[in-house]
Amino acid sequence: MERRAYYRNGWMPWLLLAPQLILVLVFFYWPTTQALYWAFSLEQPWGGGNTWVGFDNFLAIFRDREYWGTVLRSAFYAIVSTGLSMAVALTLAAFVDRSLKGTRIFQSIYVWPYAIAAPAAGVAFRFIFAPESGLIGSVNQIWPGIWDPATNGIHALAMVIVCHAWLGIGYNFIFFLAALQMIPRSISEAGAMDGARPFQRLIDLQLPLIAPTAFFLLIMNLISSFTDSFGLIDVMTEGGPIGQTEVMVYKIYFDGFKGLDYSGAAAQSIVLMLLVIGLTFVQFKWVERRVHYN
Amino acid sequence: MAQITIKGVKKNYAKTAVIHGVDVNIEAGEFVVILGPSGCGKSTLLRMIAGLEEITEGEIAIGGTVVNKLEPRERGCAMVFQNYALYPHMTVRKNIGYALKVAKVPKAERDARVMKVAQSVSLEPFLDRRPGELSGGQRQRVAMARAMVREPKVFLFDEPFSNLDAKLRVAMRSEVRRLHRDLGVTSVFVTHDQIEAMTLADKLIIMNAGKVEQIGKPTEVYNNPASRFVADFIGSPAMNLFEGEFDAEGHFVHGAGGRMNVSQLNGVRQPGRKVVLGVRPEGVRRTGADTHGAIPAVVDYVEELGASRLIHADANGSRIVALDNDSAELKSGTPVHLSLADSALHLFSLEDGRRISH
Amino acid sequence: MIERSPFFDFITYLAMAFGALVVVIPFWITLVAGSQSLQEVSQVPISLLPSSHLFENLAAAWTRGDLGPKLINSFIVAIGVTVGKITLASLSAFAIVFFSFKARMICFWLIFITLMLPLEVRIVPTYSIAANALLPFQVILDTLGITGLVQAVSGVQIALNWNLLNSYTGLILPLVATATGTFLYRQFFMTIPDELVEASKMDGAHPLEFFFDVLLPLSRTNMLALATIMFVSSWNQYLWPLLITTDRANFGTVVMQLKALIPAQNGTPDWNVTMAGALIIMLPPLLVVAFMQRWFVRGLISRDK
C-alpha cells in the first residue's frame, strides 16, 4: 500500500483525521474497554461503586444452562439462515449469469430485500405467518392448530429464520453474481468443449473459482445473523414463546436494559465480540488465498 | 478425423450481420488456416463450428452429420483458446484430464493418457503445478495437451499464439506442424499473422468483412490472388497496386498520369477499361534506361533488409516499391529505371476488385 | 452463451420467475393487505388481489404511528449519517493514503479495527457513553491530574458533560463512527496513480486543492455508492434509536414505530393498517436502492477487495 508520491505536512493529516479518530475513540474504544472492565467487575446499574470480580461474571453465565441454550439457538439460527439465504442467492445468480433476454429485470428485483429494514420485513412476515391470518394460517382451517408460532417455539424460530434468510438474499445475490461474472467466459466455454454440462461446470469450475467470495459471504452472513437479528426478533416474537427465539444479542439487550444486569450483559457482549472477532480473523486469513485468473 | 462442410452459413448478432454466407469444404485430415484482418469474423466462424455460437442461417456438418443443433460436447471438437482458458484452480494434470473425467474414463486409463499427451508436448515436469505457476509457453502447451487428450475429430485453434513472443511463436508453430503430421486430425486454425498462415496451412481461407475472399493452397493464394483485397493483404512487403485505365495504344495509364508499357497483358487491354494493376516488389527490377518499357522513377528512400533491400521510388507521381539485390549505394533523389517482370503482373477490376485473368 | 436449448432456457426462466416470486411476495402481501378493509384482511384464506382501501389505511397508519414527525426524524438521521460519514471518511482516507507521517499505520489500524465489531455487539457500553459523551476526556483529565491542578489553581472544577440521549447528535454520531466509508474511500484512493499526485504537485497545487479538484470529482461513483449504502443502513437502524431515545414522541424514528403498529394480542386484528404503515416505512430506502442500483452495487463489491 506504499505509494511513491505523497505529501509531507506536519499537522494537516492530524487535522484531517481528528474528527474520525475522536469519534472512534469515544464510540468504539471507550465503550469496548468499558465492556471489558464491566465484564470483570460487578457494578451497580447507574454509577456507584464496583468491585473487581475476575472471571466470576463469565463463570456465572457459563454455568447458566439458559445461556448455553441461547448460544446453541444462535448458532442454529446463524447456520440455517445463512445456508438458506446463500443457497437461494447462489441459485438465482447462477441462472442470471446465463444472461438470457430480460434477465436484467429479475436481477434488479433480487436486490430489493437489501433495502428493507429487518423489523419492517419482520412485520410483513409476521402477518404472512400469523396463525389467525389468511396466508400460512389457512392451514389451520384444514388441520386446526397445526401452525402456531405464538405458542410453538419451533414454529416461531422457523418463521424468524426464514425472514432473516429472505433479508439476506439481495446482498448475497449481488456478490455471487459479481463473482460469477468475473470468471472469464472462455473458462466456461472450455468446460463446455471438454464435455461438461451446465450443472457439472457449476460444481467443477464456477464454484471453486468463486470460493473466496462464497467464504466472504459465509462469514458476513454469520456475523450478521449474530448481530442483526435483534430488530427482527423484537418485532416478530420478542424472544418468545417462553424464550424459545431468544438469541445472543437479544439476551444481552434484555439482561442489560430490562434486567439492569450490566456486568452479566457485558460479559455476554465480550463473548459475542470474541466470536465475531474470531470469524473476522478467519475471514482475513482466507482473503489472502484469493484465486487469480492468469 | 472428419470432414467439415460449411454451407451458406450466416451469423447475425441481434440486427447486425457479421458473417454473410460462407461456403467451405474442409477435407478429413486437412490443416486449414483462416486468415483475415481483425474483426472480419474469423473467431465467429470458428466458434460456430465449435458450437459456442449459434448458427443464424445455413448448415455446418462434421463427418457427414449436421451439427447445427448439437451442443459443443456432442460435436467431437477440441479447442485451443487465445487466452488458453485453463482452469486456474486445477493442476496441469487435472486440467488435461478434465475432459476424460467428465467422460467417466476410468482413473487408470485417464492417468495413462494424460501422461502420454504430457510427454508429447514435454510437460511431465509441470504436471502438479497450477497454470498460475507456468510461463506463457508452458500454458500454451497445456492448452494444446488438453485439446489433444480427448483424441477429437477436429482441432480448433483461435489465435493460439498471439500472446507469445516472436521466438516462442516460431517454436510453437513447428510443434503444431509436427503434431498434425503425427496425429493427422482435421484442424482449423484462426490467425491474423500471415507468416503463421503460410507456413501452417494445407489450405488457406482468406476472409474479409464476413465474406470468404479466396480459398486455396498458400502458394496459389500468393501467386494468384483472387481479388484486390487478397493481393493487398497477402505478402510482405505488400504488392504494388496502381489504379488506372488502358489508353488507345494499350498502355496502362495510372491515376497520377504516368504510363506503363504492359504489352504482356494482351487480350484484356480494352481502351478505357478501368482496372487495378498489381505487381509484387520482387517483380519490379532495376534496369538500364534503354530497356524496352522501362519506367523512369526517382528513389525516395531505401529500406535495408540485410540480404536485400527495398527501394521506395516515385514513378511519375505514383509510389512503387522494388526488391533489389544489387548492393550499389542508392541515394534519395537518384533517377532509376524499373521494369515489371512479365509473369508477375496481376489485374483486378476497379469496380468489384475481382481478378481479371489474362 | 452455450446450451441454448429451449428446454434449458425454459428452466432458467422458471427458476428466475420462482426467485422473483420469493422476493416479491412479502412486498406484494404488504401492499395487498395494506389496501384491504379490516373485514377483507381478516378473511381466511385472504384474497391476493389489492382492494380499494389503501388510502384510508395509509391515513390510519399515519395517525396511529405518528409517522409524519417520525419520517422527518428518520430523514434527518439518515441524511445526517450519510453526509457525516462521507465527509469524515473521505477526509480520513485522504490523510491515510496520501500523507506520510509517523503514526500513519497506527491510525490506519485504529480506524479499521472498528470494522470488526458492529454496534449491536457493544451496545451496552455504547449506551452508557451516550449519557455523557465527554466522559472519556474527563477520565483522561482526571487520571493525568489536570482536573485537580486546575481546581487548585483557579478554583474551577472541570466537569465535562454532554448528554446525547434524546438528541439527533446521539442518533447520528455513533453510526458515523465506524470505518465502512473510510475503507471504501481508501480502496478507491489506492487506485489513483502516483503520477496524478506528482502532476498536481508540479502544478503547485496545495494538498487540499488536490483533494477537492482531483480526488472528489474522480470519486463521484464511490460517493454515490457509499451514500446509498449509508442511507439505507441508517434508515433501517432499530436497536440504537430504541435505546437512545427515551423521548420517543419527539426523537423516535419511523422504523421504531413498526412495533407500535402491530395489532395488540387481544385487540382488533387490523393488519391492514399495520401493513399500510410498513409500506410507508419500507418505501424510501427501497426507492433509493432501486434508483441507485448501478452505483451502489459497484460500491458494495469493491468493498470486498
Ligand SMILES: Nc1ncnc2c1ncn2[C@@H]1O[C@H](COP(=O)(O)OP(=O)(O)OP(=O)(O)O)[C@@H](O)[C@H]1O
Ligand atoms: N457478441 C457480439 N455482439 C455483437 N457483435 C459481435 C459480438 N461478437 C463479435 N461481434 C462482431 O462480429 C465481428 C466479428 O468478430 P470476430 O470476433 O469473429 O472477429 P475476428 O475476425 O475474430 O477478429 P480478431 O482478429 O480481432 O479476433 C466484429 O465486428 C465484432 O464486432
Ligand SMILES: [Mg+2]
Ligand atoms: Mg478473434
